[in-house]
Amino acid sequence: MEDDACDKFKDKSSSSSLPCRPTSKPQISSIRQSLSEKLCNAIGDQSGRVIITSETKDKANNSDHFIKNKLHVWCRVTNGQWDLGYIQSISGDVVCVMLSNTDVIKVSMEEIFPANPNIFEGVEDLIQISYLNEPSLLYNLRVRFSKDLIYSKAGPVLIAVNPFKSVQIYGNQILSAYQKKALDSPHVYAVADAAYDEMMREEKNQSIIISGESGAGKTETAKYAIQYLEALGGGSFGVENEILKTNCILEAFGNAKTSRNDNSSRFGKLMEIHFSAKGKICGAKLETFLLEKSRVVQLSNGERSYHIFYELCAGASPILKERLRLKAASEYNYLNQSNCLTIDRIDDAYKFNKLMEAFNIVHIPPEYQERAFSLLAAVLWLGNVSFEVIDNENHVEVVADEAVTNVAMLMGCNSEDLMVVLSTCKLQAGRDCIAKRLTLRQATDMRDSLAKIIYASLFNWLVEQINTSLEVGRLRTGRAISILDIYGFESFKNNSFEQFCINYANERLQQHFNRHLFKLEQEEYEGDGIDWTKVEFKDNQECLNLIEKKPIGVVSLLDEESNFPKATDTTFANKLKQHLKTNSCFKGERGRGFRVSHYAGEVLYDTNGFLEKNRDPLHVDLIQLLSSCKCQLLNLFPTKMCHKSLNPTTFSDSMNQSVIRKFKGQLFKLMSKLEDTTPHFIRCIKPNLKQLPGIYEENHVLQQLRCCGVLEIVRISKSGYPTRMTHQELAVRFGFLLLDTEISQDPLSTSNAILKQYNLSHEMYQVGYTKIYLRTGQIGVLEERRKIVMRSILGLQKKFRGYQSREYFHNMRNATMIIQSYIRGENDRRNYIVVEKEAIVSSSIIEELDALIHLQSMVRGWLVRKHLKNRMQQKKPSPNEKKKPRRKFRRRILEDKDIILEQVQPWVVADLQNRVLKVEAAIMQKEDENTNLQEELQRFEVRWLEHETRMKLMEETLQKHMSSMQMSLAAACKILVPDNTVDDGNDSEETIFLATPTEELNGSLNVVNNISIEFNQRKVVFDEDVKCHVDVKLEPESVSIRKQHAGEELSKLKLRFEKWKKDYKARLRGTKARLRLNGDKDRRHRKWWCKKSC
Secondary structure (H helix, E strand, C coil), rough: CCCHHHHCCCCCCCCCCCCHHHHHHHCCHHHHHHHHHHHHCCCCCCCCCCCCHHHHHHHHHHHHHHHCCEEEEECCCCCCCCEEEEEEEEEEEEEEECCCCCCCCCCHHHHHHECHHHHHHHCEEHHHHHCCCCCHHHHHHHHHCCCCCCCCEEECCCEEEECCCCCCCCCCCHHHHHHCCCCCCCCCCHHHHHHHHHHHHHHHCCEEEEEEECCCCCCHHHHHHHHHHHHHCCCCCCCCHHHHHHHHHHHHHHHECCCCCCCCEEEEEEEEECCCCCCCCCEEEEECCCHHHHHCCCCCCCCCCCCHHHHHHHHHCCHHHHHEEEEEEEECCCCCCCCCCCCCCCCHHHHHHHHHHHHHHHHCCCHHHHHHHHHHHHHHHCCCCCCECCCCCCCCEECCCCCHHHHHHHHCHHHHHHHHHHHHEEEECEEEEEEEECCCHHHHHHHHHHHHHHHHHHHHHHHHHHHHCCCCCCCCCCCCEEEEEEECCCCCCEEHHHHHHHHHHHHHHHHHHHHHHHHHHHHHHCCCCCCCCCCCCCCHHHHHHHHHHHCCCCHHHHHHHHHHCEEEEEEEHHHHHHHHCCCCCCEECCEEEEEEECCCCEEEECCCCHHHHHCCCCCHHHHHHHHHCCCCCHHHHHCHHHHHHHHCCCCHHHHHCCHHHHHHHHHHHHHHHCCCEEEEEEEECCCCCCCCCCCCCCEEEEEEHHCCCCCHHHEEEEEEEECEEEEEHHHHHHHCCCCCCCCCCCHHHHHHHHHHHCCCCHEEECCCCCEEEEEECHHHHHHHHHHHHHHHHHHHHHHHHHHHHHHHHHHHHHHHHHHHHHHHHHHHHHHHHHHHHHHHHHHHHHHHHHHHHHHHHHHHHHHHHHHHHHHCCCCCCCCHHHHHHHHHHHHHHHHHHHHHHHHCCCHHHHHHHHHHHHHHHHHHHHHHHHHHHHHCCCCCCCCHHHHHHHHHHHHHHHHHHHHHHHHHHHHHHHCCCCCCCCCCCCCHHHHHHHHHHHHHHHHHHHHHHHHHHHHHHHHHHHHHHHHHHHHHHCCCCHHHHHHHHHHHHHHHHHHHHHHHHHHHHEEEEEEEEHHHHHHHHHHHHHHHHHHHHH
């Protein structure tokens, strides 16, 4: 729509090295805003902030003014903290101050700073503060921190204070509000939104550089920035969710607990997110820097190794643990050496489940996931490999225990080969290869080197897999936003090679920060002829010279010493003291220590391990072992370092092997990439060392603010001109606002006319040779006027387009009605023709019906006449009388028949003939069907006769079985008939003796009687069933229905009979056995009694 309003100008937005965000405008109450406007009306400032005039400054510097008006001042108390108070009296350089707790102290004039009015308490942008000093900045951040407002602005820089707790300032609602520009308060979302808008507007790559010390919250801030960009650029490419899930993988494999941070990044990363021309995410690329490999094998007390080891031990399924032969984390030497296995409020098992989900989203196949876990388990078991001293020279051999077996199994190599590699090394003597046994220290280093190589290779492979997944659909559009999350500045009790590299990287980033916010700013002012008061800032170039300068910088001396075989860490420390003692940032210490004054403070380094870690040698024996492993994942690892290590032919090749040289190259490449982008800075602040919520340690925060140069940033932003546009850009964007159209088309004249038309004060802008420089908030005045005019133009365009649309609608409606009328007329005419044709056809049908009726009448007449003829014959007239009428009648019939045939239409006759043919065909079809039904009935009768025959045979068989069983039953009953001839004259003893057998016999007789009764009942039932099947007479039409069930019912009856017969025979056999037993007993008793009586 803007193109409609600005036909003569090409619409380009302003380009500025310091992005101007609407967040620079304070969100203050109506009372404060009105007061601010009153203070600003005199000098024409439209931004709503107080501009300190020379009169105000004079009053501020006048102590009497503070005493008279009882203004607050900041006073440093004995513990180093700052406190508010009132000046009671002044005596020379000594000031008597009453503190807020009514205590009165005396301090030096240098320890007194003016405090800001309460109206500026907790402002969002620090440039709104009237009096710029350290206690005012500290107090403003503390007020906001106490209200959970963790984000503040210092000009173009966002300050983020880590709350160490969850705050309700994120989520979809807040994110949507920033997308719709409904919120403009300081936030990481606002920085990401500014970067996105400038990328789309200027078509230039952007960068979000997040810095701060360890534990300041850089990683979480980077996550929220990525989350916002995903919401803005979510599209059809489907990589948005993958980008966010990569953080889960990288945190597991690259983050660890340190003494200062529970989730410290032990590597640096640059996430480059690419966007399409429409602003949708189309791909991403991840770069990593300097993974801390030594953390795999060596830990300080209270720290942990990388999270993945603990998550794997806690969250792996029982099946996976069995396959990997995993134990608890406390069982591994690499993990239990620091006496720290868990982190408060962190569930490692839950983290492992989230990691598995991230693997699937990033499209890492399950088989590769398990192989990666196998290598992690192999690293853990390597730490448990032990050695045994075998001679006086401290030579060792590997103990063949569970650890060696598990490592060999997980890596896919031979356990004997593994033991040889860990306990010996091969030396080349001419053409011969000699195996030399290692000492305990050498063998331990060899084992640790293998563990570090495996883990570092696995980490690099994961980065490659992530990049492969994120590159899907990536388009080279020249639009990208890079988010840098690199390790923060570190200063521990013991600082080694890793801390030196980390702090070196932070020095480089600090210089990049200074260059964009101080050097380039002031150089541009001077080059464009701007009246400018130079702001002093702390430059760290001297420290970078100490590290990088050739040939006597720390990096050069370290590489030089690393190439001497006999060099030691002590000789390296001595060389540093010898060559760098003149540098103001260097200070030598006794022994192997030296101090470096970094931008963030002085750090004491110990050179112990510097040379070995810088060399980071890849032993030939280890490379050969890895290449012989059957693990497929090991074969996928990059081998460039292996080839370089095997063939270091020149001195330069050997130099390239040093870690510090590679890291320096990566750092310079990173800085070059950042220089090609428009930077957006976020400074993360750690409020306390204990990592606890709600604690604000002023001294620690102040140290970080000094390191970041926040006071200088605010000063240069407040007195500088952060918004700048070329004359051409200003004329193109705002030229159509000019009321006077007679002004020359020269861009400079147009720009000056625009600024004068809106009464911008000369203090609010300066005109350079090529650009217009505006103070903070002034571009907002022009943009607001432009929005008002554009809104009016759009309203006018809307009304005009509405008028055009209505006119077009009316014309189209009238034309449509005319066309519809023509179409309706044409349709009616066509319908009339059709109806007319139908009427003609109807009349012809009526005529045909009349002909049929006439034909019927003729036929009926003929029948009547035929009937009459028969009756006339009964009268028997004479031949002569009868001859003439008959001839006349026959002639008349023939004439009538010809007349009828002439009147009947041919098509009627044809139709009647067709009907007759159809009736004859139907009759034939019915006759065929009747024949088929009769044949089927005959077949059913034959089948029924066969069925009756089978039933009779079965009945006869059943009768035979029943007869045989009756005979058996009768025989049994006959045997059991009681003997009536027994002598009744037996004495009482015989009666008593035979009482029991008689009772048993009676029981047997009852059983037999029951069996007989059951047999008769069953016989009757089966006879009736058989008779029912045989005697049933079916009608012919029901045979087809019952024939299929007759066989089934007969089979069921037969099965039931066989089952009963089998059961009955069994019971009959039991009864016979019982009777036989009773008979034997009775005979024995009778024989005994007979003997006794004899």
